[in-house]
Amino acid sequence: MKKKIFLAGVGGMLGEAFYLEFSKDYELYCTDKDVNEKWLHHLDFCEKDNYKFEVKKFNPDYLFHIGAFTDLEYCERHKVQTVKTNTDSVITAVEISNNLKIPLLYISTAGIFDGTKEFYDEKDLPKPIGVYASTKYEAEKYVVNNCKKYLICRAGWMMGGGPKKDKKFVQKIIKQIKEGKKELFVVNDKFGTPTYTFDFAKNTKKLLESNKYGLFNMVCEGKTSRLEVTKEIINILNLQDKIKINQVNSSYFSKTFFAERPNSENLINSELDKIGLNLMRPWKETLREYINKYYLDYI
């Protein structure tokens, strides 16, 4: 008989990869407050009693708490809602996990560091610098200190979901190209480690199936910058002669992207390496796969 997983907040970019990877071998109950797929059921995980009720009813072997508010500017403007969504709901998830005696998966982020170091591994102490980062780190700490059996996987710059779901950098660049822009303005002072949703979902699956628990950085191989990612997108799309990139620093976008972001969000997967379970591929390889899979018909 297949093991059962209850997934909360899987209507977004990462959720899609989790659904596609895990549905092959597990019985899933996928939920989100935005029911944008036929495989999703409605659940607002901030509604504590409903969350508890629905998970208990499904009687799963694992609880995956995936969703969050991920728009940094929205989080800055809606602090109370963000605390409820990104921290308080995770406290509920821990309670459910402990009561039902099932492991909890929580997704954390490279964004919880202040960006003053070049690289961060699992031993480095986070120092969040904005509402999104603080609420995610509070949740991470709560899981570590209170959950009896947990897996925390930290992602970096998420790539996945395609035109329908990707709200992040790759989609923002490709959208401008689709709109016919011949000149792009790209920051040259932000560094990070891209994270392809499908590699992340596969690596999480491998960890669970190896019965490994704890805290793991889980990003693609190789550090890079927003600028280099943009150059690579243009290479992959063969648009080197058609699009000009203008380098700017972050202050150029300070009105639109007013939430402070760390200069470095580079993670190293030290713990995955240590146990020989680092399946994350080089970011350029996964970016190419991502674009070929989702964007060739879109452009």
Ligand SMILES: NC(=O)c1ccc[n+]([C@@H]2O[C@H](COP(=O)([O-])OP(=O)(O)OC[C@H]3O[C@@H](n4cnc5c(N)ncnc54)[C@H](OP(=O)(O)O)[C@@H]3O)[C@@H](O)[C@H]2O)c1
């Ligand atoms: N995106 C990144 O670059 C990144 C990097 C590192 C870690 N992460 C983490 O990865 C996880 C997945 O994020 P993602 O990239 O897939 O973001 P996403 O595309 O924004 O997906 C998050 C999903 O959570 C849902 N959600 C929010 N509040 C909810 C609630 N109260 N009840 C049920 N569902 C709710 C959202 O619905 P609405 O769209 O309706 O709000 C959305 O469908 C998050 O925990 C995030 O913090 C993301």
